[in-house]
Amino acid sequence: MSSLESLTFDNGFARLPEAYYSRVCPTPVPDPYLVCYSPQALALLDLDESEITRPELIQTLAGNQLLPGMDAIAALYAGHQFGHYVPQLGDGRAILLGEVKNAAGQGWEVQLKGAGRTPYSRGGDGRAVLRSSIREFLCSEAMHALGIPTTRALAIVGSDRPVYREDQETAALVTRLAPSFVRFGSFEVFYYRNQIESIKHLADYVIARYYPELTTLADPYPEFLRQVALSTAELMAQWQAVGFSHGVMNTDNMSILGLTLDYGPFGFLDAFDPGYICNHSDASGRYAFDQQPDVAAWNLTKLAQTLVPLMSVEAASQAISEYPQAFGRAYLERMAAKFGLPPGSETASLVMDALQLLAQNHVDYTIFLRRLCDFDSSEAFSPQGEGRRVPNGDAVTPSHSTLRDLFLDRAAFDAWAARYAAALRQQGSLDAERSKAMRAVNPKYILRNHLAEIAIRRATDERDYSEINRLHALLTRPFDEQPEYEAYAAEPPDWARKIEVSCSS
Ligand code: AMP
Ligand code: MG
Numbered sequence: 001m002s003s004l005e006s007l008t009f010d011n012g013f014a015r016l017p018e019a020y021y022s023r024v025c026p027t028p029v030p031d032p033y034l035v036c037y038s039p040q041a042l043a044l045l046d047l048d049e050s051e052i053t054r055p056e057l058i059q060t061l062a063g064n065q066l067l068p069g070m071d072a073i074a075a076l077y078a079g080h081q082f083g084h085y086v087p088q089l090g091d092g093r094a095i096l097l098g099e100v101k102n103a104a105g106q107g108w109e110v111q112l113k114g115a116g117r118t119p120y121s122r123g124g125d126g127r128a129v130l131r132s133s134i135r136e137f138l139c140s141e142a143m144h145a146l147g148i149p150t151t152r153a154l155a156i157v158g159s160d161r162p163v164y165r166e167d168q169e170t171a172a173l174v175t176r177l178a179p180s181f182v183r184f185g186s187f188e189v190f191y192y193r194n195q196i197e198s199i200k201h202l203a204d205y206v207i208a209r210y211y212p213e214l215t216t217l218a219d220p221y222p223e224f225l226r227q228v229a230l231s232t233a234e235l236m237a238q239w240q241a242v243g244f245s246h247g248v249m250n251t252d253n254m255s256i257l258g259l260t261l262d263y264g265p266f267g268f269l270d271a272f273d274p275g276y277i278c279n280h281s282d283a284s285g286r287y288a289f290d291q292q293p294d295v296a297a298w299n300l301t302k303l304a305q306t307l308v309p310l311m312s313v314e315a316a317s318q319a320i321s322e323y324p325q326a327f328g329r330a331y332l333e334r335m336a337a338k339f340g341l342p343p344g345s346e347t348a349s350l351v352m353d354a355l356q357l358l359a360q361n362h363v364d365y366t367i368f369l370r371r372l373c374d375f376d377s378s379e380a381f382s383p384q385g386e387g388r389r390v391p392n393g394d395a396v397t398p399s400h401s402t403l404r405d406l407f408l409d410r411a412a413f414d415a416w417a418a419r420y421a422a423a424l425r426q427q428g429s430l431d432a433e434r435s436k437a438m439r440a441v442n443p444k445y446i447l448r449n450h451l452a453e454i455a456i457r458r459a460t461d462e463r464d465y466s467e468i469n470r471l472h473a474l475l476t477r478p479f480d481e482q483p484e485y486e487a488y489a490a491e492p493p494d495w496a497r498k499i500e501v502s503c504s505s
Contacts, residue, residue: 001048004057009069009098010107013180016205019198020186021073026063026095027116027126029159029171034058035130035459036468037155038141040476041177044152045110046102052155061157061175063095063115070098070110074118078192079185079252080302082286087192089185089252090120093128096181107179107209110154114173127163130156131456132505133172134468136263138455140176142447142475143260148238149231150260151178156468165504169460178259182206184303185252191306200310206256221310225319229300231258233323236293237330241338242443243269243365245289247279248503251299265501268446270492272358272365281503293327337441338369340434341423350420357416361407364491366446371403373438375417377424377431443478444489447471450496451488 013021037052051057059065066072074091081089095115099107113136114128133156140153154175161171182202190198207214207224214220214227235258239246246253247265255261267278274290282288287295300323304316311319329343335351336343358368379400400417407413424434455467474485482488 001043002046003048004051004054004060004067007045007047007067007069008101009067009071010101011069011071011098012107012205012209013075013096013099013109013182014071014073017198017201019076019190019195020202021075021096022090022119023072024074024095024118025066025072026097026112028064029062029161029173032058032062032064032157032159032173034061035134035156035158035172035465036137036472038137038153038472040144041141041152041154044102044106044108044177045100045154058157060097061112061155062159062173063112066097072097074120075181075186076120076189077183077185077252078189079183079250080188080299081250081252082282085188085192086252088120088189091118092121092124093118093126094176094181108152108177109179109181111176111178111181112173113176114171125163127161127171128174128505129163129165129169130158130172130460131169132264133158133174134456134459135266135452136174136176138452138468138471138475139263139266139447140260141472142478143244145476145478146238146242146443146446148242148244148260149235149258151176151181151255153177166502178255178257178261180206180210180255180257181261182256183252183261184254184256184299184306185250186256187303187306188251191309196309199306203307203310210257219311221307222315222319225304225307225311225316226322228256228258228303229320229323230326232296232300233326234258234330235260236296236327237334239292240289240331241334242446243272243289245269245276245278245287246292247282247287247501249287249292249295249299251302254296254299254303264505265503267449267501269365270448270496271362272355272368273362274355274359278501279503280500293331296327297323334441338438339372339420340375340429340438341427346423350416350423353416354420357407357409357412360412361409363406366443367489367491368403368406369442370439370444370489371406373435373442375400375403375420375424375431375435377421377429377434379421440479444481445474445478445485447475448492448496449499449501450492453496453499 073096076090094113097110099109117126137153137156143150158172163169163171214223245267253262265279276289277285300320304320308316332343336347341347458464458467
């Protein structure tokens with residue numbers, strides 16, 4: 001671990017021609033203060049934890065000064081927003097400060113979100129509010145701890161500078177880290193401008209840096225597109241399996257590395273609801289929870305079209321053709337593991353039937369799966385729905401009562417549980433072993449909206465950031481029992497129904 005002075009910058013993206021970005025420095029904010037930070041993300045830069053309190057670092061993360069070696073730029077991109085092409089978007093409030101090479105040889109781009117206006121700000125103020133910055137910080141780090149590819153969040157720095165949304169709020173900057181922030185939209189902008197050389201040059205850059213094994217191929221572009229499709233399929237499988245809804249799956253928010261990117265009005269499922277829409281501005285439900293895998297497929301067709309100048313139409317469509325199967329396979333594998341069964345058609349129907357029951361009974365998705373980890377496969381459920389029976393046929397109180405109690409329709413649950421128990425027995429599944437494996441893939445703690453909301457209210461109303469830190473620490477160990485935080489694993493309270501997560505951020 002080392003100090004700020006020993007950071008090594010590489011700045012690969014900033015060495016590309018200026019067609020891809022604009023050089024722009026962050027706009028300073030008055031009197032910045034540290035709100036929270038992620039020790040794990042600091043470690044990615046090899047920074048000693050004590051460095052975070054240094055005024056030089058806080059000033060840098062506030063956009064008030066650059067460190068030697070930084071080369072600040074805002075990236076250009078376009079994108080399909082809610083199905084419509086928008087020719088120029090770009091980093092309207094994010095500024096890439098530089099890329100740090102750590103001792104392990106990994107490159108981490110360091111980006112400030114909310115750093116002030118850029119040539120791509122259009123009508124926006126270039127700022128981010130504390131509320132949305134807390135959500136992005138917590139969710140990035142929580143997703144990483146869940147094993148889901150994502151951009152990372154190093155810290156939030158706040159300033160009392162007012163920012164006007166529906167109400168007056170205060171400014172904050174999230175420092176984000178990622179190997180690259182290149183999006184599908186980074187390619188689209190050049191396709192629609194008919195600048196083929198720029199598409200090729202960007203593809204070569206991304207391949208050389210992030211898909212180096214493809215550089216030896218005579219024609220690397222179709223394989224590059226295929227790899228993007230496969231990593232996107234894997235990401236969608238992870239989102240669907242954990243119950244994450246992104247909310248704004250525009251092509252400008254789709255990472256070329258298959259990372260979860262740009263946290264806005266996202267939400268985790270509480271009660272299982274396939275049609276869950278987390279974004280209140282998404283009236284048609286284009287980005288509803290169960291639409292996500294198909295939306296990703298549509299977004300991939302837009303990327304494929306953009307890359308057609310580098311390959312034939314057939315090669316491009318071939319390259320993304322594996323997506324549906326790859327998604328289906330990855331999703332089934334994850335769901336099978338969550339149910340403690342091997343992937344296969346019988347497991348698939350058990351999983352789908354369980355999801356249907358969860359939806360019909362408004363059962364909390366995360367709580368159901370966590371309680372399922374303790375399922376006792378030796379219990380015989382009467383498919384007629386009379387609960388557990390002992391061998392002589394007498395009905396007794398089901399020891400699965402905590403699981404069964406989640407369902408209004410107990411008979412339907414019992415019928416399903418009987419099939420599940422039979423499948424487990426058929427596999428010779430050992431309860432203790434299966435329980436341990438299932439607990440490692442079924443999180444106990446997720447960033448429910450109401451948990452984020454409590455942390456936000458404390459921070460914005462009382463300048464008390466302790467709840468952010470508590471949540472952050474809790475969510476970095478989502479699979480571990482943390483008995484002192486049992487309440488954080490509970491269903492949302494009644495007041496949480498009124499939380500509206502708007503697009504404004
Ligand atoms: P998003 O939907 O948050 O991913 O943002 C879509 C586009 O709007 C991106 O180009 C952002 O950079 C831009 N944008 C969002 N908020 C602001 C803001 N407050 N100021 C300037 N640009 C913004
Ligand atoms: Mg975005």
